[in-house]
Amino acid sequence: MNVINDLLKIISDFVAGIVNSIFSFSPFLADVVTMGLAAVVLCTFAALSFMGLTYVERKVVARIQDRVGPNQAGPLGLLQPLADGIKMFTKEDTTPAAADRWVYNLAPLVIAIFALTTYAVLPFAPGVVGTNLNVGVFYIIAIGSGSIVAIIMAGWGSNNKYALLGAFRTVAQLVGYEVPMLLNVLPVVMITGSMSLTDIITQQTTLNGNPGIPFIVFFPLSALVFLISGIAETARSPFDLLEAESEIVAGFHVEYSGMKFALFFLGEYVNALAVAFVFSTFFLGGYAGPVLPPYIWLLLKAAAVFFIFMWLRGTLPRIRVDQMHNMNWKFLVPVSIVHLVVVMALMKLFVTSPAQVQANGGILVTPGVQAAILFTASLAILIGSLLIAARRARIMRLQEEAILEQRRAENIAAASA
Amino acid sequence: MTIQQVLFIVIALAVLGSAVFVVTTRNLFRAALMMIAAFFGIAGLFVLLDAGLFAVAQVLIYIGAISILVIFAVMLTRGMQGMVPRNSQATAAAVTVAIVFAVLLLLFGPLRLTIDVARWPVLSLFAANTSPRDVGGIAWTPPGQVIPPVPDTYIADFGRSLVDLNQYLLPFLLIAFLVDVVLAGAIFIARQRRPAEVAEDRQLQAEEEAEEAEAMRRAGALPGPASLPEGAVASTSDH
């Protein structure tokens, strides 16, 4: 049982031991080689999961749309990713005339690099993490914002006005949705007291006297808004208006073909999977779980979150760009700020450790009661804000109908006069 | 030659090289991209200085926000198509900069001047002890001084210092207020003028120009008779 549970740790220790014994003359070199191997393993994992994810996504979306999906390439269409890869590799690699060669060629590389670097701080099992940064949360968000520059590079390097416009609109969307993402990660960081991802997971397990309650119970509003922002950050449906073929002609990657387009595609899926992993780490408890080995739990949770992504893609229509910006700045950001302030006040008021009561004063409650209080507050803010938004929408709709009625009456009067 | 030294030299050269490219290129978009490279290098320097929080903050704020702002501004002001014209002030600026650099190196670098504070009492404002001492080489400390390690809780301590009444709460609140004002102000400055406002601006401008021409005619600088009677001049500036 112990072997299966700690399988990843045993393998990594074994490989580290081999490398250390080979490079025993220079521990620095041994460190570098170990880290290099870990990076290669992570990137391979990301790339393989990318291949699997494209297939699974097409199948799931097809079933939602009442069709079968790819079933020609191999049994059940399982070799479809291979066929896609062969197609991508053998396509002609064009470069637009008068495009900036360096910028044009570097952009897909930079996106892929940034997408893959997110995996460096994800804990896959207790003790199996690329690097346990003590600013892990901050790092993930910074990497997300760093990949935005690559989109501008792609748009400008294509020497195509549509690509440039698409790039700027995409950047506006991504930069806008970083704000609710950041605001909603803050309650999680506050209740953990640390920005390190392993500490966040430890807080959600039953170690160190923690109650073992995942943070989605504490902050359902944060989880929901983080999920929405995550989908918008990776520009997936329903937020994919900027790469919709029918609209802005595939947006910023219109001039890319072949391997470079494959890198953009890879960047998008790897990013989406990273958001799924990050969501499971922050809100669902990461690798914590009763019976199964930890890495299986993490994969199951990430798969469930990714299934929600695919479900939303197959079900919801694309939203317009002004609807998207409205929702972000007029709904998500105010709700996140109000939620943050309320949660801060409640966490100061209802503390769980006697030492804190002595230091700062407050009401001592058990962690379960604190979770219940925060859950109620979060849910109340969510439902309250939805009701306010619904009432406002109803008022606007009635106003528009009144204007339409007035115009119709004027038309009738003008026609009969 | 430790690994940190090698890393430092590589990153420092990258930063300085990118910065030189930023200030000398005529293509503004390339300048913005090289500025991003410089910011990455500076984030690397912060990592070498054990300030990981600031490295990540640098990437998030400078590369994730300010650089994008600069690129948007370059696009909106047609810098994407045009090139920046060459400037004849460049030599004067270069000379000024060289002088400033020399002064800074004297202050900070290993060069040392020995100045007797007894002869220059004003220097005692900058020095605690007034024995003859080295003025340059600010980075020099007596031998045997150990550099303390960064405490593990430096992020929490930093955060606590920002909300502590006895530490940096006031600057923190002022900065928050500044950011609020900047947010509102930038939106206000850069907003699209509504057509009514544009017409109003033009009308104001026309009236002011007429008034100026009127004043110059009155003073005799422009030919032609003064057209308006005395009493009607002062009534236009009530807006």
Add this chain to the structure above:
Amino acid sequence: MQNVLNGIPLWWYLVVSSALFCIGLYGTLARKNAIALLMGVELMLNAANINLIAFWRYLAPASSGGLAFAAFVLVVAAAEAAVGLALVISVYRATRSIDPEKLDKMKL
């Protein structure tokens, strides 16, 4: 003999930050485009930040004063870049030019 951390003396950092400051100063003085000017200003502020963090690390890593100062410089630089670029865009809309030498009247 000098402040040395992992083989890097403090004055290396100070030389780098001085050089970066001077390059930024050259960019601000010698460029005819308002946005290039602002880029020079950003470089200067970054040089100041490097200086602050280097001194924090080498002289007083246990206190938070250096970090607070650097954080404030970071925030103020961001705010100033935002307002500066908003002004540049606004001026461009009014006069179709962003040459700072041409903006020598008090009205547009």
